[in-house]
Amino acid sequence: MATLLFYEYSIISRNYSLGVFLLFLFCVFYSRNKESYITFGIILALLANVNAFVLIASFVIFLGLLIQAFCNYKQYLNSGSKCRNLWIGAAIAALGWVVSVIQIGRVADEVKVLNTVSAGAIETAQENGTTQIFVEESRKLILELTSIWRSYVPISDVSLEHFWNENFLIDSTMDDIFHISGSEIGKFLALILTVVIVVISLRLLSNHFLGFFIYGVSTLSIVLFNYSALDPKLRHHGHLFILLIVGLWLISSSQHMSNSLKQQNSVQLRWMSHWLSVFLCLQLVAGVYAYSMDLLRPFSVMKLAADYLQSHELQEHFILGHRYRQASVLAGYLDREIFYAESQQLGSFWSRREKEIKSEKKLLNAVQEVRRQNNSDVVLVLTKPINFPVELNIVELESFEGAIESSESAVYLYLARNLIVE
Numbered sequence: 001m002a003t004l005l006f007y008e009y010s011i012i013s014r015n016y017s018l019g020v021f022l023l024f025l026f027c028v029f030y031s032r033n034k035e036s037y038i039t040f041g042i043i044l045a046l047l048a049n050v051n052a053f054v055l056i057a058s059f060v061i062f063l064g065l066l067i068q069a070f071c072n073y074k075q076y077l078n079s080g081s082k083c084r085n086l087w088i089g090a091a092i093a094a095l096g097w098v099v100s101v102i103q104i105g106r107v108a109d110e111v112k113v114l115n116t117v118s119a120g121a122i123e124t125a126q127e128n129g130t131t132q133i134f135v136e137e138s139r140k141l142i143l144e145l146t147s148i149w150r151s152y153v154p155i156s157d158v159s160l161e162h163f164w165n166e167n168f169l170i171d172s173t174m175d176d177i178f179h180i181s182g183s184e185i186g187k188f189l190a191l192i193l194t195v196v197i198v199v200i201s202l203r204l205l206s207n208h209f210l211g212f213f214i215y216g217v218s219t220l221s222i223v224l225f226n227y228s229a230l231d232p233k234l235r236h237h238g239h240l241f242i243l244l245i246v247g248l249w250l251i252s253s254s255q256h257m258s259n260s261l262k263q264q265n266s267v268q269l270r271w272m273s274h275w276l277s278v279f280l281c282l283q284l285v286a287g288v289y290a291y292s293m294d295l296l297r298p299f300s301v302m303k304l305a306a307d308y309l310q311s312h313e314l315q316e317h318f319i320l321g322h323r324y325r326q327a328s329v330l331a332g333y334l335d336r337e338i339f340y341a342e343s344q345q346l347g348s349f350w351s352r353r354e355k356e357i358k359s360e361k362k363l364l365n366a367v368q369e370v371r372r373q374n375n376s377d378v379v380l381v382l383t384k385p386i387n388f389p390v391e392l393n394i395v396e397l398e399s400f401e402g403a404i405e406s407s408e409s410a411v412y413l414y415l416a417r418n419l420i421v422e
Contacts, residue, residue, distance in 0.1 A: 019054035031253030041089030045096025162406035208251035215247035306333035
């Protein structure tokens with residue numbers, strides 16, 4: 001019951017599990033036939049269209065296969081079928097990458113995914129001069145290296161109510177020591193342990209080019225991508241640990257093909273097994289805790305809100321949701337479109353970020369406009385309580401709090417009847 005494989009990717013972020021499955025499928029086919037380039041091309045093309053993180057892995061894997069083939073170019077010169085299969089596989093993989101880039105580009109102008117210079121660095125530069133940008137960004141990059149620790153040891157701080165995406169070291173709540181922030185001490189320890197983890201992992205993979213290349217280059221690429229991303233979470237960091245499994249899988253399957261090599265490196269194989277087992281045991285502990293909490297408390301209060309609306313036969317009413325990210329969760333549970341206050345339109349999911357309505361007056365104006373257009377009662381789904389004027393005839397139905405996910409930890413339901421429009 002590892003946190004990533006059996007909780008994060010199986011319960012919370014199920015859409016990411018397809019990428020993990022395809023990575024493992026590649027390992028299976030590679031262990032059977034290391035020159036099935038057409039099959040590899042199909043898997044990598046599919047992989048490229050799951051999400052951006054496995055798109056990176058897809059490209060790195062094929063680059064490693066290409067380098068490996070180039071190092072053995074004489075075999076391909078003497079075998080036309082091998083060379084043909086290699087180029088067919090390359091064409092299939094390239095087609096998958098092109099389709100993936102086109103899909104990403106469709107929303108690139110609407111959804112800001114990457115942030116080349118952080119807001120904190122810009123603010124620091126405005127206060128202390130532009131030379132501080134380098135210092136601020138360097139600190140951010142160094143801290144992003146600890147995402148490897150988050151991925152390998154996703155153990156939460158049990159003292160936190162909203163523990164999801166939190167790490168007991170990096171997000172530590174321990175007391176200050178010698179006037180040094182407990183959180184900063186935790187981050188420093190996580191950084192040191194990250195370096196140790198990466199060095200040992202690279203050493204274990206050093207005798208196998210493809211495993212070493214995929215693990216090293218993909219890890220570096222995803223860390224840099226996370227550094228540029230606005231707000232990476234555990235589901236994103238988790239690919240770093242999956243890549244370790246891929247690397248160890250490739251080297252073990254390669255040695256399985258040669259008994260003499262397996263006997264020669266039996267000590268290394270045992271170390272690889274012990275090394276992976278350590279992290280799987282740690283993830284087992286984290287997974288048991290996370291799953292236990294998931295049984296005791298809802299992950300999102302939107303599930304409770306949806307149950308309430310259905311039990312009180314309010315699910316067919318016109319529903320206005322505040323904060324599109326949270327409102328889309330409710331739309332998913334109800335399996336219907338709701339009205340997004342920020343974008344002023346109906347939808348079942350959001351495809352672009354909208355500026356959040358923070359003014360109660362603007363939110364009231366949006367409610368009144370919806371009431372005018374629909375001439376019916378309106379269910380309001382808000383993420384913060386509002387004291388509505390009595391004359392608006394808006395009554396609170398119910399509120400729910402205490403979910404695991406911090407951004408979806410509270411919801412307030414209201415019913416607007418016979419709104420007075422001035």
